Amino acid sequence: MPYYYSLGQIPHKRHTQFRKPDGSLYSEQLFSTEGFSSDSSLLYHHHPPTQIIKTEDAKQVSPIPAEHQLLQHRCFKGFDIKPAEDYLESRNTVLMNNDCHIVLAAPQKSMSGYFYKNADADELIFIHEGSGVLHTSYGKIPFGYGDYLVVPRGTTYQIEFATTQNRLFIVESFSPIRFPKKYLSKNGQLLEHSPYCERDIRPPQVLETVTDEGDYFIKVKKSGWLYSMHYKAHPFDVIGWDGCCYPFAFSIHDFEPITGRVHQPPPVHQTFEANNFVVCSFVPRLFDYHPQSIPAPYNHSNIDSDEVIYYVDGDFMSRKNVFRGMITLHPSGIPHGPHPGAVQKSIGAKETKELAVMIDTFHPLHLTTQAKEIEDPGYTMSWAE
Numbered sequence: 284m285p286y287y288y289s290l291g292q293i294p295h296k297r298h299t300q301f302r303k304p305d306g307s308l309y310s311e312q313l314f315s316t317e318g319f320s321s322d323s324s325l326l327y328h329h330h331p332p333t334q335i336i337k338t339e340d341a342k343q344v345s346p347i348p349a350e351h352q353l354l355q356h357r358c359f360k361g362f363d364i365k366p367a368e369d370y371l372e373s374r375n376t377v378l379m380n381n382d383c384h385i386v387l388a389a390p391q392k393s394m395s396g397y398f399y400k401n402a403d404a405d406e407l408i409f410i411h412e413g414s415g416v417l418h419t420s421y422g423k424i425p426f427g428y429g430d431y432l433v434v435p436r437g438t439t440y441q442i443e444f445a446t447t448q449n450r451l452f453i454v455e456s457f458s459p460i461r462f463p464k465k466y467l468s469k470n471g472q473l474l475e476h477s478p479y480c481e482r483d484i485r486p487p488q489v490l491e492t493v494t495d496e497g498d499y500f501i502k503v504k505k506s507g508w509l510y511s512m513h514y515k516a517h518p519f520d521v522i523g524w525d526g527c528c529y530p531f532a533f534s535i536h537d538f539e540p541i542t543g544r545v546h547q548p549p550p551v552h553q554t555f556e557a558n559n560f561v562v563c564s565f566v567p568r569l570f571d572y573h574p575q576s577i578p579a580p581y582n583h584s585n586i587d588s589d590e591v592i593y594y595v596d597g598d599f600m601s602r603k604n605v606f607r608g609m610i611t612l613h614p615s616g617i618p619h620g621p622h623p624g625a626v627q628k629s630i631g632a633k634e635t636k637e638l639a640v641m642i643d644t645f646h647p648l649h650l651t652t653q654a655k656e657i658e659d660p661g662y663t664m665s666w667a668e
Contacts, residue, residue: 285527292522359610378612431535590641596636
């Protein structure tokens with residue numbers, strides 16, 4: 284969970300009368316992704332957030348699984364996903380299971396004329412290319428290259444891009460995205476051995492309070508359908524809020540790598556966790572310093588997890604022919620490891636400049652039809668060279 288945070292005006296006591304200058308009451312809203320027994324925030328609206336004035340027909344947006352899948356290593360050309368002007372239209376789910384969806388997007392324009400809410404999943408939006416501002420009921424969060432944007436499910440947001448060249452790697456999680464338990468004290472503070480701390484977490488900084496009434500269009504995704512709903516009040520009519528459940532940004536460049544005398548296993552790169560999967564960050568770091576160390580990772584068997592790596596930038600000593608936006612999938616059940624020649628080549632190397640995001644899922648991932656369209660069929664046999 285993020286730490287406790289407050290922005291704007293709030294009453295001294297929760298669930299008590301909080302009045303506007305004209306004497307009328309602000310409308311209090313409890314926001315939580317796990318009912319009344321977990322992290323939550325309290326938001327104070329100028330208008331009740333329940334005033335629906337019109338609905339439209341829903342649209343089916345569930346990803347389509349590919350019919351036939353083999354037990355083999357796979358590679359996808361992420362930048363072959365074609366750009367689209369609209370943010371939602373640009374999103375393409377490429378891998379999926381019951382715990383998460385992995386999505387690629389290349390939006391060319393800012394969200395205009397509507398707001399968006401994912402009512403099913405927390406969203407982890409990694410900014411590979413582009414910059415801009417995430418607008419939410421909680422305030423504004425500027426973002427740029429290398430930022431993770433963590434958006435709790437049910438958060439209404441709008442993204443303003445500063446450029447037409449945007450590439451996003453998105454994880455939709457059907458359970459809350461959290462800091463790993465191993466990094467937290469029993470009271471929830473990030474510990475000294477954590478590769479980041481509260482200073483690195485960027486909550487909303489500027490509260491946007493729009494009190495106008497009218498017709499505000501919100502697209503809501505729920506159970507594979509996209510619903511079009513019109514509300515009387517602007518969703519960003521919040522005068523203040525406080526709590527521990529809110530969107531925030533964290534830069535991959537602020538992740539401090541954990542190194543050792545010999546090669547460290549992938550859990551040292553863990554950044555976030557959710558139910559049945561983890562997210563890791565591979566960042567520039569010094570290599571192992573034992574005189575006989577082998578920096579390249581050892582061969583390992585994925586018996587209980589599928590491994591997905593999204594390659595962002597830099598050189599990768601364990602793989603050949605790596606390119607930006609490349610995604611590899613090493614499924615559970617068969618071993619994988621460095622490409623031929625990579626082990627010997629890594630000996631004596633002092634550092635790596637690699638930058639990548641890894642997702643380890645503990646239930647198998649399934650390819651979608653969009654994934655098949657961008658697959659590199661030659662990857663499977665690249666270890667036979």
